[in-house]
Amino acid sequence: MEPVVELRGIVKVYPDGVRALDGVSLRLYPGRVHAVLGENGAGKTTLMRILYGEIKPTRGELLLDGRPARFRGTRDAIRRGIAMIYQHPRLVPTLTVWENVLLYFASAGVPEGEAEERLEEARRITGFDVPLDARVEDLPLGARQRAEILRSIAAGARVLILDEPTTNLTPQEFEGLARAIEGAKREGLAVAYITHRLPEVKAIADLVTVLRRGRVVASELDPRGASEEELARLMVGELPPRPSRSRGGPGDRVVLSIEGLRARGRMEVFVERLEVREGEVLGLAGVEGNGQEELVGAIVGYTPRLSGRVVVLGRVNPTPREYYRAGAAYIPGDRSKALVLHFSVAENLAFLRYAHEGPALLTFSRLARLYREVAGEYGIVAESPWAPAGSLSGGNQQKLLAASQLHMRPRFLLAVNPTRGLDVATTRYVRGLIARLADEGAGVMLVSSDLDEIIELSDRVAVISRGRITGILPAGKATPERIGLLMGGAA
DSSP states (O other): OOOSEEEEEEEEEOTTSOEEEEEEEEEEOTTOEEEEEEOTTSSHHHHHHHHTTSSOOSEEEEEETTEEOOOSSHHHHHHTTEEEEOSSOOSOTTSBHHHHHHHHHHHHTOOGGGHHHHHHHHHHHHOOOOOTTSBGGGSOHHHHHHHHHHHHHHTTOSEEEEESTTTTOOHHHHHHHHHHHHHHHHTTOEEEEEOSOHHHHHHHOSEEEEEETTEEEEEEEOGGGSOHHHHHHHHHSSOOOOOOOOOOOOOSOEEEEEEEEEEESSSEEEEEEEEEETTOEEEEEOOTTSSHHHHHHHHHTOSOEEEEEEEETTEESOOHHHHHHTTEEEEOSOGGGTSOTTSBHHHHHHHHHHHHHOOOOOOHHHHHHHHHHHHHHHTOOOSOTTSBGGGSOHHHHHHHHHHHHHTTOOSEEEEESTTTTOOHHHHHHHHHHHHHHHHTTOEEEEEOSOHHHHHHHOSEEEEEETTEEEEEEEGGGOOHHHHHHHHTTOO
16 A cells, blocks of 8 residues: 655754754555654654644655655645644634634635535544534534544545644543544545554554654554553653552541632532542542633632632632642643743743742742752753743643642642643653652642543542532542543433
């Protein structure tokens, strides 16, 4: 079988000297899913952005249908049948799905008059149904992703690049994505699947290529012939041990108490009673968009509380400043809203740290010392303390955010999807830090869309659906099936 696309000897060296890719080759075949694995910063997304025409390689060759091709930009790639779906949807949020489709069709050179017929065919292929008249900003992340996949296939994509496609999906939504990919394969599309989640690779991939530090360490493997542990070792070498909890039981002190709380953001949330004790991890599970954001905001103090009260380490209805000064920490779900990406790594560490401690005189020597202390303990890889935070890989940005909070040894931690988008080694590492924090006596509220993470770390699991807590399960009874029922609203 001849590949639709072939990348040969791709090298990418950035102006600052960072070699992101070093002679990488990859082939994508019609009707096949080719998974590209690698730790954070291995070069996976860089390789795909080159294929998509978003960035140019330093050296190397791109073949399309066996012939040399060169894309001047993403519009050129789209018109040649290459589509890329990023882990964070790139739709215009203030426009409707239909308006976004028409914008994309204009880039692809598809006549507007063919839009409805093409979308209907894409629906048949994928099984997706997205309300075309809905504004994108009103849709959950999973629906936005479905809209992007629909419009790409409708516009005539022959190669579909999925970059960490399940980052924002529930297990049920992953099943829908897997069915859509099967439909795309039957139509002869070539699929590049970038992920850290090894069970997904085993479930849907036909071929696997593994990158490590910008180089290919394994090419076109059959995933059925390798275990998840073997794939993980190819990605990162030695793996950290799986996190373990001593589970000595919660202490007497309540570090978070919620009573009769009513809060409103995009939806209204009501929590009659919920508490976290010292030494305990309370997991909060639910389909995204069911009130987690509003509940988290009400705890930290940036979402209006309409009634009831939140007590964090003795502070009643704290403001964000009071929340931090009480000795609490917060890892938000969207690191782009917590990090100032054009500021240096050291500056970001200082900003996040001094939210807890208050203003301080920041000299270059203090910043450098803080960076060395935190980066050394938490394994943050950056070119220097003065490198922009935006130059770090997604995994190192997440490490930076988590380290800034965990380094303070808080007495209460609110962590939202703390390992989202991280490779298997970094995921184990961050989960181990959270487990250690709880074992040292801190209370933790873990809000996560990853049920494996919830079950692995939690002493109790609360489930939220449509802004209400539908059940609280002890660890021994918190099975995926039971949690799934409560996520659907079953009491």
